[in-house]
Amino acid sequence: MNLFKNLLCVMLITVLLLAVAGCVQSEKTVVIEQEEQINENEQNELLVQKENSMSLVNAAIDLMNEKGELAFDDFREKDSQWYHNNSYITVWTTEGIRVVFPPKVSGEGENVSDLKDYNGKPLGRMLIDTALREDGEGWVNYDWPKPGETEPSKKCTFTKRTSIGNQTYLVHSGFYVDDYVYNKNLEDIEDINYFGDATVRNLINPNRVEMDMDMDIDYSIAHFTVKTGATLDSLIMKNPETYYVIEGEGMLYIEDVPFELKKGQLVLVPANAKQYIKNTGDVDLELLSINQPAWEPQNEIILE
Incomplete structure (x- = not known):
């Protein structure tokens, strides 16, 4: 009887080991197949x-x-x-x-x-x-x-x-x-827009890159500099817009609700929300503006 039980235990353990080995092998096979698919179809x-x-x-x-x-x-x-x-x-x-x-x-x-x-x-x-x-x-x-x-x-x-x-x-x-790789320094950006007391440099925007390169992205990043004491015009973006503060202090108003801006601060402005920015510090306010989809004139409405 004990011999039968021992044999049964051995058989059960063998089955479990084979099952585990099969799972590991299946996982390895899946990983290899995924890597081959990436190599064939998605090489940068x-x-x-x-x-x-x-x-x-x-x-x-x-x-x-x-x-x-x-x-x-x-x-x-x-x-x-x-x-x-x-x-x-x-x-x-x-x-x-x-x-x-x-x-x-x-x-x-x-x-x-x-x-x-x-x-x-x-x-x-x-x-x-x-x-x-x-x-x-x-x-x-x-x-x-x-x-x-x-x-x-x-x-x-x-x-x-x-x-x-x-x-x-x-x-x-x-x-x-x-x-083959988009690589720019801020001072190298020639596409500079001045309006009022702010400077905007388009760091990356697939709609505004003058080069034969498929960037395969649907977002844009712009660098804003707002002068001390300046307030930007109110506007509405049809898409969500994210601000990340690099330097300085200020206030971001979303539907007239104030949000503090300081170094390291990130704020997401909802789509179709009225917004404007005021520099409240004693140095230029620098921030990144991230739009998805990428910024285009028709997505922005300047309010009077």
Whole structure:
């Protein structure tokens, strides 16, 4: 009898373990399927571009393995898979001698091991050291002006080590990050609206971005500066509007009910509510205004 009970217990425990294992396996399967779906359908443009740069470098190395240094002429050919717009293949020696540089062929042969980026970072050494480490490849991030511009942009470059015979080369290709990620400083915002005693800068608004980029958002963020003692005109937004105070003090009136504004304060104004703001402090009142959907003139009604 005891033997039967023991066998029964063993069988029950086995069934439970199998059930748990099945659940864990099912959960793992679901996670893997979800990750595959994200990878196939929802990759962001930045990730896609990083993969493109890596693929271009790897393809260039494959061509070098096939044609040797004769591949260098292919890399210099404009409007080819190797060189178009701001995308190109660069080849260095491990000493930092620039062997292939399509944007400026006259710069080939120069030693650029001491090259620095816009902010003084040792770009040359960073590229060399990254490619010479054990795994032989990696990414380098730095600041560099786009062609024809003087102010820097964030650039991301993939570099990889390879060899032709006894000669070791570093092959790299990069891209400007802000072509794929919206990235702005307040002082860089050119779209500035002045009205009365306030300044408005549209930090981000998918309806007002002059660039070929699908932002995939339906909200906007604006930076308000209200001068000391100033009161903004009453208005109504057809959508909810959120204010977040960065600096200063003031009062936000919603249907004539006062709400204190101070640093770190957040207030949500309901849709279709009358509102106006008054700076009650001794410094400029700075705040963020967040609208969803993104701000458009037809959603705002200025009251007299």
